[in-house]
Amino acid sequence: MKRVHQLCPQSIFFRAHPSSRYSIAALIGSLEADHRLVELEIRAPITLKMEAIQKSVERGTTIVAHSVMSTQAKRVYEEVRRMREMFGAKVIIVGGGPHASARPRDLLSSGFDYLVIGEGERALPELIESLMTGKDPLEVPGVVGRDTEILPQPRDLPIVNLNDYPPFALGLNIVGPIEVTRGCPFQCKFCCTPFLTGCRVRHRSVDSVTKWLTLAVERSGFTRAWFLSPNALSYGGRGMKPEPTKLETLLRESTKVEGLEEVYFGSFPSEVRPEFVTQPILEMLRGYVANSSVQIGLQSSSDRVLSSANRHHTVEQGLRAVEIALDAGFVPHVDMIFGLPGETEKELHDSAELCYTLVNMGAKMHGHVFMPLPGSAFESMPPGRLDHESRRLLGELSRRKDMTGSWSAQENLAEELWSQNRESEGSQLK
Numbered sequence: 527m528k529r530v531h532q533l534c535p536q537s538i539f540f541r542a543h544p545s546s547r548y549s550i551a552a553l554i555g556s557l558e559a560d561h562r563l564v565e566l567e568i569r570a571p572i573t574l575k576m577e578a579i580q581k582s583v584e585r586g587t588t589i590v591a592h593s594v595m596s597t598q599a600k601r602v603y604e605e606v607r608r609m610r611e612m613f614g615a616k617v618i619i620v621g622g623g624p625h626a627s628a629r630p631r632d633l634l635s636s637g638f639d640y641l642v643i644g645e646g647e648r649a650l651p652e653l654i655e656s657l658m659t660g661k662d663p664l665e666v667p668g669v670v671g672r673d674t675e676i677l678p679q680p681r682d683l684p685i686v687n688l689n690d691y692p693p694f695a696l697g698l699n700i701v702g703p704i705e706v707t708r709g710c711p712f713q714c715k716f717c718c719t720p721f722l723t724g725c726r727v728r729h730r731s732v733d734s735v736t737k738w739l740t741l742a743v744e745r746s747g748f749t750r751a752w753f754l755s756p757n758a759l760s761y762g763g764r765g766m767k768p769e770p771t772k773l774e775t776l777l778r779e780s781t782k783v784e785g786l787e788e789v790y791f792g793s794f795p796s797e798v799r800p801e802f803v804t805q806p807i808l809e810m811l812r813g814y815v816a817n818s819s820v821q822i823g824l825q826s827s828s829d830r831v832l833s834s835a836n837r838h839h840t841v842e843q844g845l846r847a848v849e850i851a852l853d854a855g856f857v858p859h860v861d862m863i864f865g866l867p868g869e870t871e872k873e874l875h876d877s878a879e880l881c882y883t884l885v886n887m888g889a890k891m892h893g894h895v896f897m898p899l900p901g902s903a904f905e906s907m908p909p910g911r912l913d914h915e916s917r918r919l920l921g922e923l924s925r926r927k928d929m930t931g932s933w934s935a936q937e938n939l940a941e942e943l944w945s946q947n948r949e950s951e952g953s954q955l956k
C-alpha cells in the first residue's frame with residue numbers, strides 16, 4: 527500500500543554543500559514562485575543545526591531537503607541516519623541533485639523518503655504541495671519513494687523550460703549566477719551533465735535574464751551578474767556551434783540593466799569549449815564583460831585520450847583557443863583532467879608538461895583528477911591516479927599559483943567514488 531503522510535508539514539529546511547548552493551537557489555526560487563506554497567516556511571541556513579530542526583518538529587512535521595552530490599554522499603547518508611534516529615517520522619527527508627538521479631536506490635535505502643529525479647524546478651513544488659495537502663507524492667512525475675517499483679531516468683521525464691522559473695530565490699535573498707543554458711549535446715564520457723539534463727540544449731531567453739537581473743538589482747542590491755552554462759559560447763543555438771548574434775544580444779541587453787555594474791561571462795563557474803573560441807567572438811565579449819579570464823576546457827595533451835573521452839575537439843584547437851584568448855586580452859584559465867581512463871604514463875606526464883607550456887604562454891591552469899562520477903559514461907572506470915612525477919609537476923605549479931583546482935583532494939575523492947560505485951553495483955545485483 528502506498529504511504530501518504532497525514533501530518534501535513536508547513537516548513538522545509540534545505541541542506542546543501544557549498545558546491546550545490548546555486549542549484550538550491552533556483553529550487554527555492556521555484557517554491558517561492560508557486561502561489562500554492564505561500565504558507566510554507568522555507569529555511570536554508572548555511573549551517574544546518576539539529577537544534578533548529580528540533581524546534582521545528584516540536585511545532586509539526588518538518589521537511590528536510592538535501593541536494594546530494596556524489597562526492598558528498600557518505601556524509602549525507604550519515605546525516606540522514608542521525609536525523610532519522612533523532613526525529614523518526616517527524617521529519618520527511620527528500621533528496622535531489624546528481625546522486626539522487628544516478629543512485630536512487632542507495633539514497634532510498636539510506637533513509638530518504640522521497641527523491642526528485644532529474645530537474646527539480648517542476649517536480650519539487652509539486653512534491654511539497656502533495657505533502658502539505660496530504661496527497662500521494664508518488665503521483666508526481668519524477669518523484670520516487672521506497673514503494674516505487676520502476677525508477678525513471680532523467681531522460682524519461684519532461685524537460686524544464688528555464689523561462690518558466692526564477693533563476694534564484696529573491697525572497698530569501700539567495701542570489702547567485704543565472705543559469706542561461708541547460709543541457710549539452712556533447713557527451714564527454716567523464717561528465718554527468720548529459721545524463722542529468724539531457725542532450726537537448728535550452729536557453730533562458732534574453733527577456734527572462736534581464737527581468738530577473740532587474741529584480742535582483744532592485745530587491746537584493748545586485749551589482750554584478752554572472753552566468754551558468756555548460757558551454758557559455760553556445761548561448762542561443764543548438765549547442766553544436768556558436769550563434770554570435772544571439773550571444774551579443776544577451777550581453778548587450780544584460781549590460782544595459784540599470785544599476786548593474788559588472789557582467790561576467792565565460793569565466794568560472796562556466797566554461798567554454800575550445801572550438802567555440804574565435805577571434806571575433808572574444809573581441810565582442812571583451813567589449814561587454816568585466817572578467818579578465820575565460821575558462822577553456824582542454825582536458826588533455828593527447829588527441830587519443832580526448833577522442834576516447836568523446837571530447838570532439840583536438841589539442842591543436844585547445845592551443846589555438848588559448849592564443850586567441852590571450853590576443854583578445856583575456857587570461858585563459860585552462861581545465862585539465864589527469865588520469866582519464868586509458869591514459870598512459872607518458873600521456874599523463876605530457877599533460878603535466880603541457881601545463882608548463884601554457885603557463886609560459888600566459889595561461890593559468892585549473893587541474894582535476896579523473897573521478898568516476900555516477901551517471902557519467904565512465905562511471906565504472908577506475909579512478910584517476912597520479913604518480914610521483916606528475917604530482918611533483920602539478921605541486922610545483924600550484925605552489926607558484928599557476929594552477930588552482932582540487933586535483934590533490936580529488937585523488938582521494940576519486941578512490942572513494944570508485945569503491946562507492948562498486949558497493950552500489952554489488953547491492954543492485956543482490
Ligand code: SF4
Nearest residue numbers: 710712714717719756
Ligand atoms: S564536459 Fe562540457 S561539453 Fe562535455 S558533456 Fe559535459 S558539459 Fe558538455
